Amino acid sequence: MLNLESIYSKNANNMRKSVIRELLKLTQQPEIISFAGGLPAPDTFPVEELRAAANRVFDTNPKKALQYGTTEGDLDLKAELIKFEERQGVKLGPDNLLVVSASQQALDMMPKLFLDPGDYVIAGSPTYVGAIQAIQSYQGRVLGIPFSPENDGFDLVELEKRYARAKRDGKRIKYIYVIPDFQNPTGICWSLEKRKALLEFSYRNDLLIVEDSPYREVRFLGETLPSIYQLDQQAENRGTVINLKTFSKILVPGARVGWIMARPDIIAKLVIAKQAMDLCTNVFSQMWLAEYLKTGKIYDLIKHTCDNYREKRNYMVEMLEKYMPKRFDLTWTKPEGGLFLWISLPKYIDTDAMIHKAVAEKVAYVVGSAFYFDEPEHNCMRLNFSYANKEQIEVGIQRLAKVVAAEIAAHDAGPRGQTHPEGL
Numbered sequence: 001m002l003n004l005e006s007i008y009s010k011n012a013n014n015m016r017k018s019v020i021r022e023l024l025k026l027t028q029q030p031e032i033i034s035f036a037g038g039l040p041a042p043d044t045f046p047v048e049e050l051r052a053a054a055n056r057v058f059d060t061n062p063k064k065a066l067q068y069g070t071t072e073g074d075l076d077l078k079a080e081l082i083k084f085e086e087r088q089g090v091k092l093g094p095d096n097l098l099v100v101s102a103s104q105q106a107l108d109m110m111p112k113l114f115l116d117p118g119d120y121v122i123a124g125s126p127t128y129v130g131a132i133q134a135i136q137s138y139q140g141r142v143l144g145i146p147f148s149p150e151n152d153g154f155d156l157v158e159l160e161k162r163y164a165r166a167k168r169d170g171k172r173i174k175y176i177y178v179i180p181d182f183q184n185p186t187g188i189c190w191s192l193e194k195r196k197a198l199l200e201f202s203y204r205n206d207l208l209i210v211e212d213s214p215y216r217e218v219r220f221l222g223e224t225l226p227s228i229y230q231l232d233q234q235a236e237n238r239g240t241v242i243n244l245k246t247f248s249k250i251l252v253p254g255a256r257v258g259w260i261m262a263r264p265d266i267i268a269k270l271v272i273a274k275q276a277m278d279l280c281t282n283v284f285s286q287m288w289l290a291e292y293l294k295t296g297k298i299y300d301l302i303k304h305t306c307d308n309y310r311e312k313r314n315y316m317v318e319m320l321e322k323y324m325p326k327r328f329d330l331t332w333t334k335p336e337g338g339l340f341l342w343i344s345l346p347k348y349i350d351t352d353a354m355i356h357k358a359v360a361e362k363v364a365y366v367v368g369s370a371f372y373f374d375e376p377e378h379n380c381m382r383l384n385f386s387y388a389n390k391e392q393i394e395v396g397i398q399r400l401a402k403v404v405a406a407e408i409a410a411h412d413a414g415p416r417g418q419t420h421p422e423g424l
Helices: 019-026 047-060 075-086 102-114 129-137 156-168 192-205 228-234 264-275 283-294 298-323 351-360 390-413
Strands: 097-100 120-124 141-145 173-178 208-212 241-246 258-261 340-344 380-384
Touching: 047 283, 075 097, 075 283, 097 102, 097 264, 102 129, 102 173, 102 208, 102 241, 102 258, 102 264, 120 129, 120 156, 129 141, 141 156, 156 173, 156 192, 173 192, 192 208, 192 228, 208 228, 228 241, 298 340, 298 390, 351 390
Parallel strands: 120 141, 120 173, 173 208, 208 241
Antiparallel strands: 097 258, 241 258, 340 380
């Protein structure tokens, strides 16, 4: 039989399964309450408005919608995106935009464009597993930077120290990958000071910043802060920030449409990369979303989504406080937006091993180790609060707290029934 391993490319052999996607297969039984996926709440989907927008496309320009399109993206959609970003203080022209098949395609394009085998990307430790997958698939590596105890961005001392050590060791570092708004998996939001400091660090060291912003608009507490892309425009305007956006978390994930904002020469290179991937993003979806955006209803939708997620986030935090064991070494983040929070358990608890016990109790989470490139921490987990309803949140947290309490009790009881070697 043909040995496929011997003919797969090095890139193919370096690909890794998504831990989250594999875990979701375990949680398909209806009785399992899953906090694992990054799924938006279906009751936020504007079904009738989107149906009407689709009908307008078929009524006015069906043949264009069913034909190939340009790689750069539909002009009407790009015009609407320019208005959408201008409302947030970001200045764009058509040459600053590339429409992509949601942000995961954009994440795959970054290492494809910038990394040679063995090159490094600076990223948070932990960081989004989809970004790690993309980097690995092009034989790249991650220089992980821990977050500060204040949960307001990178530990800047560690950033300087680890970057200097990497440079001394001859490592080639190509860009910085960050999710400043409600980071996946932790849910933390970078402070304005840390955003400015990272931009200054990138200027000083001639590094690109890839700013992933899938949840930026989903802020339900606190004050909106400028994106790093926007801060660059306000500062030296070097164009060293690439911003990745998507409709998946602010409208519907099934559309599979996102956009990249960058300076024109970077966009031009990304267009070439995309041509080899899929020629163009789904033309009907682009025209459909453009029709919807023209109504202006997305702003009310985002407000409704934020109200929905605020209530669920607050309820999940309330249930954690009610049911989880009260310990100094059992903590969770309290995000101001996004879809996730991050739980840190006592160091001796391995959430990789515990997941099977949790699934047996009909509750699921994502293991924290999935979000590390190397030297993973095993005592953490990510919970999603956007998808489940309040009743499911309470029951699911009760079940999860029961599993955690059992792990703590087992540790406190110590080893039992062990036979010791003679003479010891």
